[in-house]
Amino acid sequence: MSKMRPLVIGIAGGSCSGKTSVTHAIYDVFREHSVVVIEQDYYYKNQSHLTFEERLKTNYDHPLAFDNDLLLEHLNRLLQRKAIDKPVYDYVNHTRAEEVIHVDPKDVIILEGILVLEDKRLRDLMDIKLFVDTDSDLRIIRRIERDIKERGRTIDSVIDQYLTAVRPMHNLFIEPTKRYADVIIPEGGENEVAIDLMVTKIKTILETMSIV
Numbered sequence: 309m310s311k312m313r314p315l316v317i318g319i320a321g322g323s324c325s326g327k328t329s330v331t332h333a334i335y336d337v338f339r340e341h342s343v344v345v346i347e348q349d350y351y352y353k354n355q356s357h358l359t360f361e362e363r364l365k366t367n368y369d370h371p372l373a374f375d376n377d378l379l380l381e382h383l384n385r386l387l388q389r390k391a392i393d394k395p396v397y398d399y400v401n402h403t404r405a406e407e408v409i410h411v412d413p414k415d416v417i418i419l420e421g422i423l424v425l426e427d428k429r430l431r432d433l434m435d436i437k438l439f440v441d442t443d444s445d446l447r448i449i450r451r452i453e454r455d456i457k458e459r460g461r462t463i464d465s466v467i468d469q470y471l472t473a474v475r476p477m478h479n480l481f482i483e484p485t486k487r488y489a490d491v492i493i494p495e496g497g498e499n500e501v502a503i504d505l506m507v508t509k510i511k512t513i514l515e516t517m518s519i520v
């Protein structure tokens with residue numbers, strides 16, 4: 309492991325745009341070379357003090373839903389080559405899980421999440437900023453499938469949440485952060501050309517850091 313400052317890659321984009329797919333595609337190439345993924349979702353505020361019904365009222369697409377102070381503290385620790393205990397998020401119960409994941413410092417940090425480009429403090433830590441751009445009709449179809457299969461939701465709850473929070477917050481807070489991106493990746497994980505270009509760029513930076 310190098311003693312140089314780790315490389316920070318931020319990957320933003322709307323819900324179900326393909327951020328996780330792009331993250332995994334990049335992670336798979338660099339896993340041999342020490343890379344860690346930090347999911348902004350895991351830093352949703354702890355809501356264990358609220359009832360389940362109260363948690364349903366939270367707007368999960370607003371910047372204030374996230375504990376970015378803790379996220380920043382953890383990123384700064386990783387940048388100082390110190391380990392963190394990363395929180396785990398429970399989407400079914402809408403709060404932080406009991407367990408944490410111990411994460412050792414790595415040469416490359418990938419930070420992915422809907423609003424990672426919205427907070428200037430986070431942007432300022434990033435060496436490369438990506439925005440995954442997928443049409444909203446595709447994103448809602450993917451979200452309906454995913455949230456029913458994986459997050460214990462009903463079709464009515466997904467549609468209601470989309471219309472009252474996901475769509476308006478996307479337009480207000482997520483879409484405008486595209487302007488901060490160095491690269492906009494259409495169609496996410498299926499965009500092999502964009503991912504190859506990113507991989508080449510990251511390799512070049514790591515070479516100059518004498519990491520690969």
Ligand SMILES: Nc1ncnc2c1ncn2[C@@H]1O[C@H](COP(=O)(O)OP(=O)(O)O)[C@@H](O)[C@H]1O
Pocket residue numbers: 321322323324325326327328329330450451454495496497498
């Ligand atoms: N190009 C694609 N075609 C079809 N389904 C996709 C595609 N990319 C992602 N998905 C699916 O959409 C859902 C969200 O993708 P994901 O990469 O997790 O997006 P995000 O992290 O932006 O929410 C997942 O269930 C994934 O399997």
Ligand SMILES: Nc1ccn([C@@H]2O[C@H](COP(=O)(O)O)[C@@H](O)[C@H]2O)c(=O)n1
Pocket residue numbers: 322323324327349352368369398399401402403421422474
């Ligand atoms: N308790 C929660 C927490 C978050 N969400 C939704 O997750 C979306 C972000 O995750 P992606 O993988 O889709 O980027 C966000 O749009 C929140 O609405 C939730 O439904 N419940």
